[in-house]
Amino acid sequence: MITAQHISKTYGKGDTAFQALHDVSFSITSGQTASIIGKSGSGKSTLLHLLSGLDRPTSGTITIDGTNIFTMPAKDIDDFRARTMSFVFQSFFVEASQTCYQNVMLPLEIARAPLTQRKKLVREALSAVDLADKINEQAGNLSGGQKQRLAIARAIVNKPKILFADEPTGNLDSATGDLIIQLLFDMNRTMGSTVVLVTHDQELAGRCDVQITLKDGSIQTSNQVKHSKVKQ
Amino acid sequence: MRLFDILRRSLRNLRTAQMRTILTALAMSVGTFALTLTLAASNGARQYGNTIITNNFDPTALIVSKDKNFFKQNTANQPQEYNPSFGTVTSAIGGSRQIQMLDDNDLARLRDLPGVKSVRPAISLGLRYITRDGARKYVATAQAYNAYRTPDLLAGAIPASIPTHSIILPEAYVHALGFTSAGAAINQTVRLAVNKQASASALTQLLAKNGANGLSSPPANSVEERFKVIAVLKKPSSLLVASNGLTLYVSEPDIIALNDIATKGSSDYHTYLTAYVEVANGTNSANLTTVQNEIQKAGYGAESVLNAEQAITQVITVLQGIVSIFGAVAVIASLFGVINTMYISVLQRTREIGLMKALGMHKKDVARLFEIEAALIGFFGGIIGSILAFVAGTIANPFIAKALGIGNTKLLQFNAAQILGLIIALIILAILAGFLPARKAAKLDPIVALRTE
Numbered sequence: 001m002i003t004a005q006h007i008s009k010t011y012g013k014g015d016t017a018f019q020a021l022h023d024v025s026f027s028i029t030s031g032q033t034a035s036i037i038g039k040s041g042s043g044k045s046t047l048l049h050l051l052s053g054l055d056r057p058t059s060g061t062i063t064i065d066g067t068n069i070f071t072m073p074a075k076d077i078d079d080f081r082a083r084t085m086s087f088v089f090q091s092f093f094v095e096a097s098q099t100c101y102q103n104v105m106l107p108l109e110i111a112r113a114p115l116t117q118r119k120k121l122v123r124e125a126l127s128a129v130d131l132a133d134k135i136n137e138q139a140g141n142l143s144g145g146q147k148q149r150l151a152i153a154r155a156i157v158n159k160p161k162i163l164f165a166d167e168p169t170g171n172l173d174s175a176t177g178d179l180i181i182q183l184l185f186d187m188n189r190t191m192g193s194t195v196v197l198v199t200h201d202q203e204l205a206g207r208c209d210v211q212i213t214l215k216d217g218s219i220q221t222s223n224q225v226k227h228s229k230v231k232q
Numbered sequence: 233m234r235l236f237d238i239l240r241r242s243l244r245n246l247r248t249a250q251m252r253t254i255l256t257a258l259a260m261s262v263g264t265f266a267l268t269l270t271l272a273a274s275n276g277a278r279q280y281g282n283t284i285i286t287n288n289f290d291p292t293a294l295i296v297s298k299d300k301n302f303f304k305q306n307t308a309n310q311p312q313e314y315n316p317s318f319g320t321v322t323s324a325i326g327g328s329r330q331i332q333m334l335d336d337n338d339l340a341r342l343r344d345l346p347g348v349k350s351v352r353p354a355i356s357l358g359l360r361y362i363t364r365d366g367a368r369k370y371v372a373t374a375q376a377y378n379a380y381r382t383p384d385l386l387a388g389a390i391p392a393s394i395p396t397h398s399i400i401l402p403e404a405y406v407h408a409l410g411f412t413s414a415g416a417a418i419n420q421t422v423r424l425a426v427n428k429q430a431s432a433s434a435l436t437q438l439l440a441k442n443g444a445n446g447l448s449s450p451p452a453n454s455v456e457e458r459f460k461v462i463a464v465l466k467k468p469s470s471l472l473v474a475s476n477g478l479t480l481y482v483s484e485p486d487i488i489a490l491n492d493i494a495t496k497g498s499s500d501y502h503t504y505l506t507a508y509v510e511v512a513n514g515t516n517s518a519n520l521t522t523v524q525n526e527i528q529k530a531g532y533g534a535e536s537v538l539n540a541e542q543a544i545t546q547v548i549t550v551l552q553g554i555v556s557i558f559g560a561v562a563v564i565a566s567l568f569g570v571i572n573t574m575y576i577s578v579l580q581r582t583r584e585i586g587l588m589k590a591l592g593m594h595k596k597d598v599a600r601l602f603e604i605e606a607a608l609i610g611f612f613g614g615i616i617g618s619i620l621a622f623v624a625g626t627i628a629n630p631f632i633a634k635a636l637g638i639g640n641t642k643l644l645q646f647n648a649a650q651i652l653g654l655i656i657a658l659i660i661l662a663i664l665a666g667f668l669p670a671r672k673a674a675k676l677d678p679i680v681a682l683r684t685e
């Protein structure tokens with residue numbers, strides 16, 4: 001369960017101060033899919049950073065499974081993130097000079113996963129995104145869609161409770177994009193991960209359990225849409 | 233992250249930026265190369281100095297002179313008044329000075345001091361010649377044999393106490409005196425001739441007969457003594473001993489007797505420039521120092537091997553310090569290279585750092601990732617530098633020895649512990665150099681870092 005209560009975020013101080021979020025409140029139940037939609041500059045990424053504890057709100061609280069994450073010391077937030085969350089970004093952020101195996105290994109190393117399980121987990125994650133045959137390939141040699149699949153493999157290798165995706169299809173053609181979205185929904189179904197998805201795509205947003213629509217930093221609508229998932 | 237994982241990632245990063253890593257490490261290796269060779273040269277010089285000292289001085293004996301200033305550099309720039317009872321010493325660089333001589337009373341006084349085992353006058357007696365039946369005559373110098381070290385023998389044996397009229401012959405005299413081998417010389421008899429001081433009346437007679445020219449060929453006024461060869465010394469390796477390896481050794485009473493014959497009737501009779509004072513349990517340097525102080529308090533000059541060693545060590549340490557400065561400067565200069573390289577590494581990997589921090593990597597671990605990277609550069613620099621120095625030194629050693637004429641002594645002595653210490657010091661310095669870039673990485677805001685396209 002992710003609960004945001006009255007969160008506001010102001011960048012800068014004095015004359016240059018800019019309020020990116022105004023009094024935003026909503027909640028997402030564990031295992032749901034949620035979409036954050038809105039125009040460019042409406043504060044979607046800002047909200048995602050706050051939800052994942054990468055940034056602190058100016059006011060308001062964020063509670064994840066009953067824990068107010070901003071009362072924790074920085075180190076504990078780090079550990080919490082390593083254990084429970086993962087990310088997929090618009091521009092993939094895979095390490096071109098490293099192999100697929102090494103890329104996917106990173107979250108396991110950070111979370112201090114037992115050495116004996118690492119190899120198996122990496123293989124499983126790569127199989128899930130259909131990249132098992134590329135395990136020793138340099139990530140730089142992959143196509144854009146393959147890179148994003150690799151990023152998803154890296155995001156799911158730890159079996160996270162929450163998966164944040166910031167416009168994961170932004171750099172892909174629509175066919176490849178659909179495949180990536182399909183993968184994210186699969187993860188939600190098979191692993192029960194909560195998926196928080198930032199998107200511009202109204203149709204895609206409609207497929208999510210929760211829709212949070214931002215306009216100039218304020219919530220316009222927050223709909224709990226039941227049974228709207230497109231059946232495969 | 234586990235340290236092992238961090239280490240592996242650091243290594244991987246270094247491999248990705250191979251050229252940069254190698255060049256930075258090479259820059260560090262220059263200073264290491266210089267420092268390793270400096271250390272090796274000082275080790276060698278120190279060892280060589282000590283070898284010379286232990287080969288030429290009895291470590292348990294003090295060298296004592298009547299004059300306190302004997303061991304000091306002569307700094308007087310005023311003429312010294314002549315004193316007939318003093319001996320005159322001319323230094324190698326010219327300039328004479330008079331030194332008071334030790335006499336039998338002094339030796340007796342020294343013998344009575346606490347902690348003194350024995351006292352023997354330092355006599356190096358120039359013989360008229362050495363010969364044997366059927367052989368030519370050869371010039372020679374004789375000294376008392378002192379058993380503080382066991383010399384290499386070609387034949388025979390040296391008993392703990394040498395019987396009178398026994399002689400230990402250097403290798404060079406074996407063939408000169410017509411022996412077929414060192415072994416053949418053992419138990420054979422040789423004759424030593426000692427000049428006697430011409431008596432005043434004999435000189436007057438000679439002057440009356442031949443005029444002043446007569447003095448240029450003094451009367452054949454010498455005494456021959458017979459000695460039995462008991463051992464033959466192996467020729468010492470070059471430059472390890474101060475003497476030319478041509479000294480004959482006889483017993484203590486014999487050298488005194490021969491010296492008495494040579495000096496009887498002159499002012500040198502029973503006076504000595506220096507004496508060796510053997511210290512009881514002198515291998516303990518504390519005993520040596522105690523007795524040395526005692527002797528100095530009694531008004532004599534006294535030097536020990538320790539003083540000589542200290543002097544040599546001091547000179548070498550100073551030289552080592554001066555030369556080390558160049559190596560140290562090179563190392564410091566290369567540290568800026570490490571700082572630069574590490575900053576570039578952090579900049580290049582801004583996005584990766586952002587991702588790692590977003591995935592929950594601790595600040596401390598991010599910093600460690602770069603510190604280890606810097607440490608590895610330091611390690612490689614140290615290893616490359618010291619290996620190159622070792623190889624270069626090992627190749628150069630024979631040439632250096634040849635050029636300096638020090639036989640097969642190795643001037644460059646590599647010490648594993650020193651090299652290890654040097655590498656560790658370099659690693660620490662590299663970590664310090666990597667501190668600021670590593671801190672920059674640790675402080676990177678993941679949001680900002682991930683915005684970098």
Ligand SMILES: Nc1ncnc2c1ncn2[C@@H]1O[C@H](COP(=O)(O)OP(=O)(O)OP(=O)(O)O)[C@@H](O)[C@H]1O
Pocket residue numbers: 011012018020038039040041042043044045046047
């Ligand atoms: N560090 C910052 N300092 C100042 N203003 C910022 C900062 N980060 C974001 N903003 C501002 O906050 C607003 C929201 O930014 P945000 O990145 O959340 O938008 P977004 O909805 O994700 O847009 P897009 O769809 O283009 O990614 C923008 O007007 C942006 O300029």
Ligand SMILES: [Mg+2]
Pocket residue numbers: 044045046166
């Ligand atoms: Mg955005």
